Amino acid sequence: MALRMSGSRPGFGRLFVHLALVVACLVFVLPTLGLLVSSFRPRNQIALSGWWTAFQTPFSFTLKNYQNVLTRANMGRSFLNSLVIAIPATVLPVAIAAFAAYAFAWMKFKGKEILFIVMIGLLVVPIQMTVIPVLRLFNVVHLTGSFAGIWLAHTAYGLPFSIYLLRNFIQDLPPSMLESAFIDGASHPKVFLSLVLPTSLPAIASLAIYQFMWVWNDLFVALIYLGGSQSVAPMTLTMANMVNSYGGGWEYLTAAAFISMAFPLLVFFTMQKYYVSGILAGSVKE
């Protein structure tokens, strides 16, 4: 460290490093910024001049794009749908996986090892491999195009990774802590709810954020199981349909895209630590 800072070759090398990093930051930020700025520009201006000219006087910004897209293009409804889909699709897999993880970590039963190996094998199964039979099943029990169907699907797809992650965490809790609770006469549900869950909160937070973002940003699962029904479509599906039907209607697309991004960006900036650690842990999955 000290050596590096006192390096005797400032000048060109350092300048190159700074320059390269500034260019990198611009490449990763400007596209999103351009979208954001455009979403506040009137339709005719978006079509006639680049978004970077918006900062020249006279300014003309508008909220009309947002108003239109929320009321007329179904994005308001889709925002609610995204919430209705993503909340249970996060709570269910995390909770159900926590049950299983607790059993894997602290209970004795036959076939435990082989079951856990099956879970690890299932970590990388492509969703594509499952959709045709599941859709057939959904058609039989009338779950196609319903919230319940997509909750179950997202829950199941999230389970192997959630079980794997939580079991690793719960297994590392100090045995003395659990044993003393059992000696005091606590039951398994009691130990699980009042001891294991609270102490596993960091792992649960990372996992929950990871799963929520995955579901919130998912297009494929929604496209397959919710299909064409507008009334249950999440934002990703509505936006994908807008791209096809509006083509170059940038005043709609930019506003819609930003509405869908606002929430993930907020989560990212406020809970960056959990989010990054969730993504890193999730890399075994995909």
Place this chain on the structure above:
Amino acid sequence: MNIILMLAIAVIVVPLLLVGYIRLSEPLAGRNPRRAAFLRPWLWLLPSLFLVATFLVYPVIATVISSLKDADSKSWVGLANYAAVFTDPDNLSALGNNLLWLVFFTLGTLLFGLLIAVLSDKVRYESAVKALVFIPMAISFVAAGIIWKFMFEFRPAGEVQVGTVNAVLSALVPGWKPIAWLVNTSTNNAALIAVGVWMWTGFAMVILSAAIKAIPTDVIEAAKIDGASELQIFLRVTFPLVGPTLGFVATTLMINVLKVFDIVYVMTNGNLGTDVIANRMYKEMFNFHNTGVASAIATFLLVCIVPVMIVNVRRYRRGGI
């Protein structure tokens, strides 16, 4: 369906059901201690096992079976669907594109991720750079697709370019002719792959940056005292030491790129020679209603991923993961 009611179910009823289930597990297991000890684990595992069996295990088997049957899953056709996957010109072109993605997406993401990780390690505003580069990981592929469709927007030469890419190139390169990036068949695949790289660089950067920081400083300092240049240190010390991590990140990226779907679906819908196999599968299934070929494509995806599955299981059995 009433959306407010659904939201209430989502926030209140679902958690209550879950807590209720786990509280009920003790009465369900019964009073006999031996029987309870036997039953209890299975009660805790039951919801997981049921869902995993229904949505993962059974469908995988059923898909392999229907890949050997005809379009309506009626009669057996042997390997004819697989033959179709590898002979149909549209599928072959998609496979070729996946190969392009596999090579250029993986190399591009690794290269930029490594470059930014190494360079940002040398400056004080490192955490700011990393946060900004990581932002695209937080947004959906659909939103990224819209962002970049807007970036690649094309107007004929002579008109005002409102797409950032053509505008910047016109300003920087004298005599630049604007390109319809997503339409021109010699640039459209590259443009789509660039969007993928843009989204995933942050992921590679974060993991590689952690690996770089794990290199002991005395190793670097010893090299400096011996008179090694920055470039030599990178090539002879840093690069070999991050090698295993690079391999891990490359594997992750390759699994992902096999399944790439959203970017292509949103930006070109696979038209003009940009299709990839995941999109072919979707089309075979929903546009052509050919369950057999769609299943064969899915099974092909799974077969490509099986080696990774085996490596994961082996690593677990050695106590690794």
